[in-house]
Every structure is written in structure tokens, then in C-alpha cells.
Amino acid sequence: MDEKKKPQENWEERAQLGPYQLEEQMPQSPDSPGELYRATHEKSGATALVLKPSAEEDVAGLKDCRVRFICSVAPSYYALEVEDSRGRISVESLLVLFEGVREGVRRMSRAFDDPHESRHRWRLGLAVAGAAVVGVLILSLVHLAHVSPPPGGSNPLANTSPEPMSDEVTTAAWEQATHGGLADTADAGGFVLARPLPSEPFKGQKRPPCTRYAEVELVGACWVPHKLKAPCPDVLYEHQGECYLPAFSAKPPPQSLGQ
Template identity: 35%
Template sequence: MDTARPELLPPGTLLGPWRLMHRAGRGAYGAVYRAVRVGQEAAGPVALKLSLYSREGRFEREAEVLSRVRHLGVPRLLDEGEWVGGPWRVAYPYLVMDWVEGQSLYRWARARSPNSSQILRLLAQLSRALQAVHEVHCLHRDVKGENVLVGPGGEAFLVDFGCGTYPEASPLTDTPLAPGTLPYRSPQALRHQWAHRNDGVHYKAGPEDDVYALGVTAYRLVTGMYPPPGTDLEARHGGRRGARPMRQPPHVLVPQVSPELSALIERMLAEAPAERGSARELADALEAAAASAGQEANLSLGSTEVLRPEPVMRPAPPNGWASVRAGLAGAALMGLLIWISTWRLPEGSWSAPAGVGQEDAGTVGVADASVSSESLATAVRSEDAEPPRDVLAWEMPKRPLAGQKRPPCKPHRETEIRGGCWGALLNAQPPCEDDGYEWSGKCFLPVAAKRRPDTSQYP
């Protein structure tokens, strides 16, 4: 159906020599389809990523990055082309990549409850993939759990290079930071964003930003929560009106985390870029730690279920006023992130059902973050898009979350549910996915309790 929108193409649609089998997911800039080459169906499926926007420059840049990188942990670029169609009969670029079979990182962890040794080996693989990217002078710029797939044998793949870049690439946005995901931004990126909020000077990201994002990914993987933002939000005023939350080392929050793993995660999150080390150095250190790990590294980390799904990476704003609105929204989200990052889920409140971890919780395969059911829950959605069939359900906790406000709740603004105060999302309908927790046919977010200022410092 040539008049269908790019994200709604039916099975059997031909894009050049490729026949679509079904849609695997949707992200901020593209829809991903499982496809086969006509006449070569026996060769197996591929991942075809079709742009949601005509003449999208990010696809050209992503193709260039993938064509430069050669590593088993990064999907190969197999083909690229254009599809002419949609309601306006315009050209939409597409990329064809290896089909990667696996689960998104955080979903894999929920199903498997890995130990420190397994996580050390997995992080070492991701560091090697980043090393391959950096050695050809490219950057990923959106390293996070949603952009990591873990195969049946524990092999890790770094996917979705839609934010990737290389030295000769021209900026595609007029904002200080390139599109990305806020909690994974480095301290240097956040400071630059504030310092240049009015003049739009672009931040020059480096390999150390990817390493920091890998540290955030690892921290969330083992603790179930984000570390506090990696910069002092009050420094812009030339003084301190309050102290930022202190980041607790992973082994303090989860005693089962081995000291070696905890120390390496702290290293990746170091304030000074030089202290983080290169991807190669980290891979060496992670591999050495995995090889010499003692018995304590074989302890399962248990359930470190996260409070909320991954934040949504929205498409870059097209104009100046949109940039201002996006900046204000980002500032609000940063405030929200500060108190969310200090939460800890009650012990056992997200225990895995019996049998989880005994068998595969479901696999996906593709070379884009938008393929998994977890990322489908956080992708930018179309109002008339088909609802995903295997979305991740966020059930209402049986008791209040740590840091959540307890009754009395504000009349007409907050709802008391299971001993906690919740705010209803008026424009969200179940399944809630990225729009909160479901209760009685509505979607809710937890209301944060008022907390005393944290006067401690970062270590």
C-alpha cells in the first residue's frame, strides 16, 4: 500500500528488493521491519529501518557510521535505498542491517537475574564494540539499555546508531546538544547545554561521553535506578542554593554487586573525563576483573526492577521556538530525574513471577533500539498506529514506592492507591507503557514526598 504511512506498511510491501514481513517496532526517527530479500528468503531475515520523515539526514549519517565500523557486536549495514510513497508520495530513506536476535538489556536482566561475573563479561563486550566505533573516529551518542540487545548465549550487541556521528558530519539541529536521552548525558554535556542555552553553540561530544553513558547503563542495570545527574545544577548561579544528591556506589545499594564491578562502574561515571578511561582500557579492565572474580561475583543480583521505563528520545525540534520549549521541558525533566534517582524500590515489591528466568521471556531481533517490547513502550507513537501486541505492562505496586508521598493526598489532584498518593495522567489511556502505571482503567504517576535537602557531597 504505497499511500500508507511509513510506520504502517502492511506485510508483503516491497521496498526495492526487500519484502516486509512485519513491523518490529518504532523509534523517534524510524520504523523497523523484519524483512527478507526477494528470491533469497532462505538467507534469513534482515532488519529494515525506514525513516518516518522524508529526506531525513540522520539516515545518511547512520549509514556512514555503520559502513565504517567492523565488529561482531555492531550490526552490519547491508543495503540502503529510498521508498517513494506515503500520503504525499515523497521519498523516505531506509537502511538494511543484520537481524539481531535478542532481548533489550534491562529486560534480559529482569528475566535472568545475572550475577557480577556475567555483567562484567557483558560490559566488556559492549566496551569492545565501543572501542571499534571510537577507533574509526565515530561516536554512538545514545548508549543506553534500550540500545543494547543480549542474545540467547549472552552475546551483547550495540544497536541504533541514529544519533551516531563522525568528524566530517554537519550538525543537524540548532540546539546545543544532539538528540539523545537525558539521564545518560555527561556532566560536561549538561554544563554546556546550560552555558549555551541562548546562543545554540554545539557541544562537541567525545568518546568519553559514550563511556559515561555506558556507566549510567551499568549503574541502572545493577541497581535498578539512575545515578543522580552528573553535574551541579546550582553552579550556573555562582553559588549553591542546595546540595545535589550523593551518588551511592552500586555495592552500597546492592550488596551482592562485587567490589570490582562496583569500582569499574564508578570509574565510568567519574566527573573528570580522563579518569573514565578509553573504551579499550575499560574492556581490558572488565575482562581482567571477570577472569579473576572470586565466589562473591557469582551471587545473583536478584530483582533490581526499575521504577520507570526508559525516557523517550523525541525528534529534534524544527525551529527556534520549539528549541526553547524543548529546553524548558528538559529542565523540568531534570528536576524530576533528581528525585526519581534517589528512590529505591521496596524489597521484593517487583519480585519476578515464578518461572521467570527459567525460560526465555521472549526475544526480538533487529538493529535498532525500537525493536523490543520494552522500547516499543517508550517509542514515539502515532495516534493511528497499531498498538504493539507484546508491550511491557507496568502494574500498580502493592505498596508505596520508596520516596513516594503517603496520605493525606491532595483532594481532586491526587488519588490514594494502596497506601500511596498518585497523580492521574489525563491524556493517557491503558496500556500505559511509557505513560505510568495502570489502575482502574487509568494511567498514574507516583507523587514524590517532600524531602529534606541532602547536604552531603558526591564522593
């Protein structure tokens, strides 16, 4: 009798993960960081995406935090907002997380498309209801443990304060995440994302004349060439096989009242 009950107990343990009831599991690639499920919150009944780590070493890197993914139609924008965290989260981590959330929603919508709803509504519903869950797990599992701050401790950090971020580099990073798009270059053998240059400069981006030898002029603005070549990582922009970062004008130094 005990042996017959054991498989059922294992299933119940697997089907419940934290406050979420796991439902369908989407097909995963060999390099997937874990198992991705469509799930339901046991109290609110809200639809969610839940990523279950696939290895014990990944679980060791988990950290408690909560983020909120916002999708607005008018005005049109996406935003990823830190609601609660026991430590500081780098802007680079949020950038990579932002694209990770979008990719997770895209993968789920392709695997479990609802025939009674349009593809657009299904993607939007999953993005609004479940992206925060995927964001918490993917951020803890992949990005926080692997993103290293630049030397000198100058890495801009996003904390839990609801006040808008005023740092120029932070603003630039958020503009990249909300304004830059991803081009799907998938073929039958894989799924690859490339980020092309935007059609117009970002808000606050440096305009010509650009710094000689250090910057180049593209789409009416200044860009910093990167030593990496295409395919570029998500935090860089690709143009004719080269990788670039947008250049932003430095803030003027603060002036005293007596000046």
C-alpha cells in the first residue's frame, strides 16, 4: 500500500510549488535553465508563469525578491519595477531579466496557445499576470549570480525605493529596455534574438559631434563600438555585424548657490 501511494505523493509535491499550482509544462530545450509551467496562484487564482530550477547548484544562487512587470497600451511602454528585495539589484541584471521575461512569455504562448482567444490577448494576459513570477525566479536563478559589477564600484544600482531613478546611466538602461525591440531570427533549428539599432535616438542620447576615436555616428546619435562581434548579447545593439552601446551626455557638475 505504501508503494502505491508514493507516486501520487510525488506528483502532489511536484504539482504544488510555493503558493502556485503547476499545470501544463512547456517543452524545453537542452540548455533550458529549468522547467517552465503555466500555473495558478492558490489564493487569488491569478494565472502565472513559474520556472522550476533544474539543478541543485542553481538553487544555491536563489535570492528572495519581488518585481512587477507593467504593460501599458496608452501610452505604449513596458516596465520592470522592483517591489521588494533584500539586497540591491544592478541595472544590468534588470536589463537581462527584462528580455528573459519576454522570452519566457513568448515560449509559453507558442506552446499553449488558446484557440478561443487571439494570440495577442493570450500573450498580453500571460505577460501581465505571470511575468512577475518568472522575473523573480529567472533573476535569482541566472542573472544575480552571474552578472559582475564593473571595476571601481561604479555600477548603477536599482533599490526598492518607488522614486524614479535619476542617474543618467540608469535612465539610459531603462530606455534601452523599453524602447529597443528584438528581432526574431529563428529558423527550424533554434531560436536566436538580435537587437537592431532603433530608428531614432534614445531620449537623452548624445548627438553629434561625437567623441573622436571613441564614438561613431549612427541614426543621428553617438554610439560606442564594442569589442564583441555579432551575434551580440541582449544588452548591446547590433548593426552590420558589429555591437554598439548608446552614448549619453554626462550630467553637468552641481553648482553651489553662491555661483
